[in-house]
Amino acid sequence: MGKELAASVLKTLEDHGFEAYFVGGCVRDWLLERPVHDIDICTNAHPGDVTRLFPDHVPTGLKHGTVSVRVNGQFFEVTTYRKEGKYEDYRRPSAVEFVEELSLDLERRDFTMNAMAMDLQGGLHDPFDGQGDLARRLVRAVGDPGERFREDALRLLRAVRFAAQLGFAIEPDTLDAMKETAPYLARIAVERVREELNKMLASAEPQIGCWLLCETRLFDYAPLVAGLFDKSVDDSWRLVHLPALTQRWALLMYAAGYETEAARQVCTGLRMSKRETESICTLVSLLGRIQPDWDSPVSFDWGPLLLKEGRETCEDLAHVIQACWWNHADPRLFSAMQSAYEAMPVKSLKELAITGRDLQVALQKKPGEWIWRTLDTLLEHTALHGLPNERDVLIEVARKEVARDEY
Template sequence: MGKSLAENILKTLEESGYEAYFVGGCVRDWLLNRPVHDIDICTNAHPGDVMRLFPQHVPTGLKHGTVSVKEGGSLFEVTTYRTEGEYEDFRRPKEVNFVSELQLDLERRDFTMNAMAMDRYGVLVDPFHGLSDLKNGLIRAVGHPEQRFREDALRILRAVRFAAQLNFRIEEKTLAAMKGTAELLQHIAIERIREELQKMLESPAPAVGTALIVETAALQAWPRLQTLFAKAKGQSDRLAALPNLPHKWALLMYAAGFLYEEARQACLELKLSKRDKELICALVQTLADIHPKWDVPQNIDWQSHLLERGWQFCTELNALLQACWKNKPDRDIANALMQIYEQMPVKSVQELALNGHDLYTQLSKKPGQWVHDLLQHLWEQTAFYQLPNTPEALLEEARKEVARHEH
C-alpha cells in the first residue's frame, strides 16, 4: 500500500489547519522493516471535516470517528483522535469521545509498540516508549495491563500472536495480567478467537505462541482447545514447516493424540469450514493409522493411500509426514510418493479408456454403487498390475470381476 499516497492525505489535512499522523501497526512495521498492509491515519479533524476535505470517501465508521478516504485508487482509514468510555462485553466501548490531543488517543491503545504516531516527515511521537520496547523485543501493555485486557479480552490473544509473529517476549506485568484475566476470553466470539489463533499458527515462531497459550491458560474456556495446545506444545516448532492452516491444525491434533472424533469436535468448536474440517479429520485419522514416530522416517505404503485417497490427499499427507521427521529428513523417503506416482501408467479413474456409462451399457446392468467399485478395481489393475488401458482389455476384466462377484 502506497505510503506516498497516504502522505498526500496528511498534507491536505495539515494545509487545512489540522494535525495528522500515521498511527498504530503501520508505524510499528515501518520501524521493524516489515511489510505494511494497512496504513491508518489519525487527526484532530472531526469526521465531518474529513468528509468535506475529501469528497472521495466512504463513511465506514462514523460512530467511531472513522472515514475511509480514497486516494489514488486506495482506501485509507482516517480516524479522529478519541477516548473510549466504559467497555461492555469485554470487547467494545459503550461510547467514544472525540478529543483534540494526540496523546489522549494513544493512551487508549493496547501495546506500547502500537501506541506510536509518525508525521509525514518521519518524526515519531512516542509517549509510552514503544520504540525502546521494539528494540528490546518486548510486548508491553499501555498503562495498567489488567485494565487493557478487561477492556478488550481479545488483546490477550493479540499479545500471543504478536509474540509469535515478531518472536518477542511479553513484559512481566503484562504477562501476569494476561494470566489473571484469561477467563474473560469466554466472552469473545469463537470466530475472533480462531482468527487470532490462525494468525499465530501462520507466524514464523508458532512455538512461542503455543507456549504462551499454555502458560497463560488463555483457552481455559474451551478445555478441548486448551488441551490441544498443551499436549502438542513439545512438537509445535514443526508447524512453521507446513504450508497451510489445515496442515497445521492436523499436526497439532496428531501431536496432542487426538483421533478422528476428537479432531472433529475441535474443528466444530473452532467453526472451521466443512472443507477444512473434512481434510483435517482425514489427515488426523490417517496419521493415527500410520502412527509415525517423531524424527524416525519410515517407508509408507503409498500405493494403498493413492488408491484409497488419490494424489492430492497423498501430497498433503506427505507434507505432514515430512514435518513429523523434519529433524532427521530422508530424501529417498521424501521422494518415494513422487516416484510411485510417476511410474503409474494411469494416474486416476478419469484417465481410464472407458467410463461408468460404458460399463452399464456394455454389461447390460442398471447403474449403481457397483459402477464406482468396478472403476476403482480397473484403475488399480491398470495403475499397478499391468492391465492395458484399452476399452477391450478393460471390458474383459470388468466382465471377469462382475462374474466373480455374482458367483
C-alpha cells in the first residue's frame, strides 16, 4: 500500500514536468526483499513547487529542501536534489545548494547501497554500483570514505549498524577509514550514538556489530563503553537469542564482568531512560548474585526471586540465563519458574489477609518501618513456607516477630 501511495507522489511531480525518484533505504530494501518502513523521494522540484502541488504537507526542513507530503494519512519525505556545503560540526552541512542533476544528489550520500534511485517503472540509477555491493554483501562508502566520515561522524556507527542488520562485511578501504576517523565519533550527540547502538543490538546479527566496534576502536573516547564490547565480544553471539533490548544490554554487561555500578554508569553515560536503566541494572544485579556459568545449567529456587522481584523481571532474567546456557539450554527453566509461581498461595502484599493498619491496631504501636519489615516477613512465610493466610494467624506471628525485634 505504501509504495502505491508514494508512486502517486512521483506521478504528480512528473505530470507537472519534474523529475522524481524513490531514493535511499527504500530502494536498498526493495532490492534485498526486506520490509520497507519509510519511503523517501527525491526530485528536481524546489520546495516551493512541492508545497504548491501538495497542499497537505508539513514543511519538515525547508532550508534543506525537505517537505513531508501526506497521502491518505501516510507521510513521504520529498527532498530537492542538493549538494552540501562544508560540514562544521561533524554532523550537518553548514549550507545546502539545490541542483538539477540526480547524480549530484546521489554522490553526497553515505554508502553505495543508499545512493541508488528508482523511477516509477522500476529503472535503477546506480552510479556507484550499490547493487553490486549488495550482491557482494559489502558496506562501502561513496567516494572518499575518510571524507564521508569526517563530514558526518555518525556514519561510523551507521556502517556498523548496517553490517549487523544485513550480515554484511565492511569494504577494506571503508574499514581503514573508520579506524582513522574514529575519534570524530566523540563529537556526536549521545542520543544519536545510543540510537544507533540500540539498532545494532536489536539487529539480526549483533555479534558482527560488536566485533566491528572492537576492530575499529570507535569508543576509545568512552572507556567503559569500549570495555563493555571488548570484554563481551566472545559471547555476543548469544544476543540474538534474547527478545528484548534491555536483556541484550544486561547480557553484554554480565559477559563483560560489569557489576551494577558500572552498568549504571554505562546507562547514564548513554542517557538511557530511567525505566531502561533500572531494568538493565536489576538484571545485572541478579545475574551477579546467581552467577550462571556459560553453558552449564543448574537448577535453583525461583520462589524467593519471584516474590521479591516479580514475575516480569524473573521472565526477563530467565531469558538471559537461557542465553548464558544456550549450548546446553535447560528446556525446564521456564516451566520451573511457572510452577514456582503457581505454587505460591499469595504473590504480593495486597493478597495478604492483613494490612499495615491492621497490624498497627492489633499491636497498639505507632507507625514506622517495623510495619513494612513485618509485612515482608509475613508474605515470605505465607508464600513460601506454608503459613496460613488467615488474619488471626498472621497477627499472632507478627506479634512474635515484633517482640523478637524489640528484644
